[in-house]
Amino acid sequence: MADLKLTEVAKSYGSVDVLKHINLDIARGELIVFVGPSGCGKSTLLRMIAGLEKITGGELQIDGRVVNNVPPAQRGIAMVFQSYALYPHMTVRDNMAFALKIAKKSKDEIEAAISKAARILQLEPYLDRLPKALSGGQRQRVAIGRSIVRDPKVYLFDEPLSNLDAALRVATRIEIAQLKEAMPDSTMIYVTHDQVEAMTLASRIVVLAGGGISQVGTPLDLYERPENEFVAQFIGSPAMNLLPGRITGTGRQTAIAMSNGGTALSDYPSTDADMGAEVKVGVRPEDFRAADEGGAHIFAGRVDITEALGEVTLLYFETGESTDTEKGDAAVIAKLGGTHSNLRGHEVRLTAEPGKVHVFRDGKSLLYRDGKLTAPEAIPAE
Amino acid sequence: MDNIAGHKSGLSWVTNISVVVLVVLWLIPTVGLFVSSFRERDQISVSGWWQAPFSVELTYRTRGDGEVRPVDGGYVMEGNIFDTGEVRSSFEGGASTVSAFGDRGVAPAEYPAGTVAEIGDGETLQVNADGTYIYTSVEEPGNRGPRVYFEAETPPQFTLDNYRNVLTADGMDRAFINTLTVTIPATVIPILIAAFAAYALAWMDFPGRGLLIALVVGLLVVPLQLALVPMLNLHQRLGIGQSFLGIWLAHTGFGLPLAVYLLRNYMVGLPRDIIESAKVDGATDFQLFVKIILPLSFPALAAFAIFQFLWTWNDLLVAKVFLPSDDASKVMTVKIADDLLGSRGGDWGILATAAFVSIAVPLVVFFTMQRFLVRGLLAGSVK
Ligand SMILES: Nc1ncnc2c1ncn2[C@@H]1O[C@H](COP(=O)(O)OP(=O)(O)O)[C@@H](O)[C@H]1O
């Protein structure tokens, strides 16, 4: 139940900068998800907020108080570790009571807090068991229960689901969402490398990459208006196609001549300075549709493989003459509704609505200038 | 697939057999000591412990003590040699067989059983295999009967006398208590100190930590003999002198490097998340140590406790140097080395018993502590 403010927060191990220029405002009651590829510093940032890792630059405020040098216990945070980190020699009850006993709470208070948490998490039958007699999902719930009983201002989760199997992961994800709903005032920060978790849980997502924040926004913001190529490809599965082209028309809309012959029209605005610039055109597989007979296409190619998933079909295209394997523009993928297995080996021309065509110049979206949306109204709210 | 399985079971057979062979090899001396500690001194000197269940041929010395009857031309004494006063106690288990006899100590088996031996002065002596003897004399014998030596099969005999001797007669009880007085504090003190030190070296951040760890590792390889004289000197100067306090300090000092090293390495291996979780939960370093680290370090603590206990229990050198040499402060090892080996070097029964008594306590300690040497203490904590 607090707000957090990170100002120019940085972390370095010796001469290695792991994180720098982290600026972030988190409002009370938000569920913020840090997402990013493995090793990008998500855990490090979370541990700095927890106080387990020294902040080597900048300032961290919780509830308006600078807490850079405040020990973890006095920051009003609770943390759920990726590994659960239960105390193996204590029963579930004692695990949950540990922090309260240290805080010298009365027996009744402790008992009340434990039974409330146990009820929320359906742990009542297991209170007297040792962690080793619990399943993975139950252990995870104990770990969560251990933070609930402390009634912290900020909950910190570090990849809490990554040790669970797929089915349990979905179930626990939903439980966490329900938990958040039951505690609308508590602030939660959740770290994951799984974009589905991020998209489903977050009120806002913070995409971390290359030691900094790549973009902050609601899940749909990131999906519909990615700020740069990294976010564009990181969010969404299969990843967004990025195709090279050159700007041929500027203004409220942008026209692009594709390197492989097609043309694209995007609702992204551009200025005269952009005229003739080399850009990448981004189209999500699900936004592609077959081009009209005689109409323009963004991409044309021979279908290499088809994957029929029932309601949709994935088409993988031969990349043609440009076997440019650097920069991962390997196969172009389109996701079309219905079954299209018969397209295999055929030439297909694809296009997309101007509102679904993203344009990136030097890796950054034309929609943003200096981190701000240039023309929010440019994207029609369909 | 088949031959892989076969190969594996072949290998496990080899392992099993080697383990059995090792265990047997290891146990032989212990069993030997154990058996010997119950045997009588005479029996030990003529046959090995593995022959303990069998009769042995022993030589006895006795004196005829039957009633003397006058007969034509002299006197006769008859009786059973096994019933004579001097050896009666050795044959309570039943009669035996005499194989030979004699009348002089230098030739105790001069005559085969059954022969009539002329033993001078007109005296004859005949001892039969079943033990009956006939002694004749021309002149009236004095009130002491004839000296008789004989060799007889003796049934195996087991006795607790050795234990009685070792535990009471020789002040061994005192030595036993002294040993406990040395070993218990000498085990507990280093564990207490080392556990704290190990926690600090493993989980607390302070400048010079790496250097301290290196120092501890360095100390591991310093032979303790190097420190004997300087430390004794120091103790004298501090006024501790040769005393129990002195030996506790000495054992503590000698045990600490290994203890710190062992425990630190164990504690460093505890999952970081558990410790950080406790920190987030508000535990101070001391609470963390007492409530989390200590309970999870039982295996390492027990391992070191066993190690240190055995070493202080068996120690002779440090005890000789740091304890006064008067009888009242002798520990068992010193007692065995000085008194038993010195004055009764040939008394194998006593030695075996003393050795066995000094093994017994470490065995008890080992078997009580080994239940702490468990695997899976961390199960369920982190995945
Ligand atoms: N103690 C450390 N010393 C040096 N580098 C570290 C240390 N801890 C983490 N790092 C580096 O910091 C980066 C971020 O790590 P982490 O926050 O764990 O990434 P993730 O996003 O996967 O959680 C990694 O590249 C890692 O190598």
Ligand SMILES: [Mg+2]
């Ligand atoms: Mg991580």
